[in-house]
Amino acid sequence: MDPHDAVFKALADPTRREILDLLFAQDGRSVGELCEAFDDRMSRFGVMKHLSVLAEADLVVAVKDGRTKRLHLNPVPIEQVANRWISKYAARFTSALVGLQEHLEHPPTARGQSEGSAS
Known part of the structure; x- marks a missing residue:
């Protein structure tokens, strides 16, 4: 078991x-x-x-x-469960949030417009 x-x-x-x-x-x-x-x-x-x-x-x-x-x-067994089960699922979620933040702070259209207007 x-x-x-x-x-x-x-x-x-x-x-x-x-x-x-x-x-x-x-x-x-x-x-x-x-x-x-x-x-x-x-x-x-x-x-x-x-x-x-x-x-x-x-x-x-x-x-x-x-x-x-x-x-x-x-508390060690609870931490082990958290490390084994919770953190691996949270990693995907936090990665998605970081990607969303990057997208919101630097949208592709804003980057293209600022690069084009600089010339």
Whole structure:
């Protein structure tokens, strides 16, 4: 299985994206702190299932701190997906925009007229 598949699977769920956002805002939260953020919507078991999917994708890394497990965001897999998938498609788009800008700033008729009037 492609390692990017696990990242796409993890990012496909809005709850998992919310967990990543919480860790982005304050890295090193405990499991209990994350569960508190979802108290009104989900059980501890539900949060733990989401955390296991994020851990499988290597988006969340757990570090033991005494009896507490601290969770840390690992943005590297997201960057790898962006480099592999997003940037290659964005390159064509940005190249087209640069070409459009060149065309608008230096239209072919303007170049021909200015060259012809200079003689």
